[in-house]
Each structure stands twice: as C-alpha cells, then as structure tokens.
Amino acid sequence: MKLVDFMKVDLARDFLLNSKKSLRLRPNTCIFNILVKHHCNNGDLESAFEVVNEMKKSKVSYPSLITYSTLIGGLCESRRLKEAIELFEEMVGKDQILPDALTYNLLINGFCREGKVDRARKIIEFMKNNGCSPNLFNYSALMNGLCKEGSWEEAKQLFVEMKSTGLKPDTIVYTTLMNCLCRASRIDEAMSLLKEMKENKCEADVVTLNVLLGGLCRESRFHEVLQMLEKLPYEGVYLNKASYRIVLNALCQKDEMEKAAKLLGLMLDRGFFPHYATSNEVLIQLCKAGMVDDAVTALFGLAETGFKPEPHCWEFLIEMNCRDRKLLPVFELLDELVIKECTHNLHVGATFA
Secondary structure, three states, X not given: OHHHHOOOHHHHHHHHHHHOOOOOOOOOHHHHHHHHHHHHHOOOHHHHHHHHHHHXXXXXXXXXXXXXXXXXXXXXXXXXXXXXXXXXXXXHHHOOOOOOHHHHHHHHHHHHHOOOHHHHHHHHHHHHHOOOOOOHHHHHHHHHHHHHOOOHHHHHHHXXXXXXXXXXXXXXXXXXXXXXXXXXXXXXXXXXXXXXXXHOOOOOOHHHHHHHHHHHHHOOOHHHHHHHHHHHHHHOOOOOHHHHHHHHHHHHHOOOHHHHHHHHHHHHHOOOOOOHHHHHHHHHHHHHOOOHHXXXXXXXXXXXXXXXXXXXXXXXXXXXXXXXXXHHHHHHHHHHHHHHOOXXXXXXXXXXX
C-alpha cells in the first residue's frame, strides 16, 4: 500500500476496489485494514465505514477484530461514544468477534476523556465478567480518569485491586497515582510509593520525580526538596531543567530567597539554566530581600552562560548597590553592561545624582 504512504488515499482505494474484479489480485483483510486505519487517522470515518462495507460485500475478506478496533478507536477520538458502543455490540453480538484488552482500552480511554468515569468502570467489570482479564493499560487508563475527576480514594483502591490480581505496576502507573496523591495534598503517601517502587525494582523517571518535587513545593517542604535535588544525581538519577525550574519558581513565590540563591548556584554548577524571565525575577527578588551581594554573584554567574538581563533589572541592581554605598560592584556591573551591550534604554543618571 505504497499509495497510502504517499497520501494518495483515494487512488489507493480505487485500486483496491478495482482489484476485486481481477482474478490475480485479491485484496485480503490486512490490505483493507490499512486503508481503514488511514481514513481513521485522518478523521474521515465515513470513508472508513465505506471501506468496511466493501469488505463485507467481498467474498475474500471480512472485518476482523483489528478492523473493528480501528473503527472504535476512531469513533472514540471523534467523541462519538454512543456509536462506538453500538459498533462494539455489533462486533460481539452479530459477528461473534471477541474483544481483547486493547479494544476495551479504547472505550475506557474514550469515556475517561469525556469525564464519564462510571461508564469506564463498568467496562472493566464487563471485561472481568466475560473472561477478559484487565491488563496494566486498562487499570492505568481508569486510574488516570479517576485522578482527573478528583476521586483520589477510588483511584488508590483500584491500584490495590490491580496489584491483588498479580499485575506489577510500572513507572506510568506509579506516577499517575503519585500525581493524584500530590494534588490531594497527600504527599507522605506519594513518597511511600516512591519507596515501594525502589523495593520492587521499578525505576522512577524524571517525570515521576518532577511530580513529587512539585507536590513537596506546594506544601512548602523545601528542606526535603533541596535534599532530593542534592542527593539524586549521586544515586544515578539525573533530573532535567524542568526539575530545577519547578523548585526555583516555587521558592521565589514563597519568598524563600536564601534557598533560591543556593539552588541557582547548584543549577549553574550542574549546567542547568533558569528560564529568561525567571532569571530576571530571581535577581530582583534577591535585591528586594536585601541580598544584594547574592544578586550580584548570581548575575555574574548567569552572565557566563550568555544571559542578558532586562534593562530594568540592571537599573534595580545598580540602584540597590548605590544605596548600600557599594561602588565597586556598581562599576563592575557597568563594565558588564558595556560587554553585554545592554545600555540601551538604561537610565543611570538619577542613580549618581
């Protein structure tokens, strides 16, 4: 189906339908499914159903589980859940095709996406009652839906139920539940899950750790946060710039400027740079907190990375140094201004008046 690869879908379809008349070229279900999938991916469900109708008329192929699952997935993506259920019932009742866990998952995700978590829960129950054991993806999809609607306790119960079936949670499942607990201000429970992950040799990724860092920051538990940032790299866990930015922004919002200055130094030492707007904000907040020396140190550290502060940030730094009668830092800053070519729109005359 190279024609499909080159986006010549109509041409591919004409070729497929005409080939049925040939004795040598007989399209099979696999070929039909490729075309159905392509129509669904393009959101053209009507054309996808037309192809399926041609399959049914054909004497050499008939819709399979893959065909139905593709259509059900397309309907769910288009938020046509009623039609998706009707097609599911047709597949099971009329065509006697048994769904697998993937087919069920399409419906679970579809209902959860629309906030109809009760319906998604019923699908899990239907699966179990009809001999199809829910897998990790089914439980994870429902758990995510429960978390989004704020059903924290039910999500945790589902997690326990999942483990009781013998399924081992993966990083995604753990992270989903941790995010749920953090949003419910149940940080200690989320942290206990991190411990459980380590015991089960399930590796936490940077997304997992960022969820926990964000949760701890919202509760102003900065001592624990900074401890994590300090020790994780020595345990072989490498964070990304988002990890540090989450904490730095939270420290500034809570006026924890001593900790912010320490973290900024740690970031720069490890080769991570704050967002441009955050850098300017940190410098100004340090000055407002009376930590002018720290602000100057931070500025020169940032300057080595190519950072150019906003003119109003320069003005504020110079003004605060002058108020403290610290002229040497002022001249150093002015030298840096010239080097960085940031003198445009800068008004320093009043400072020396």
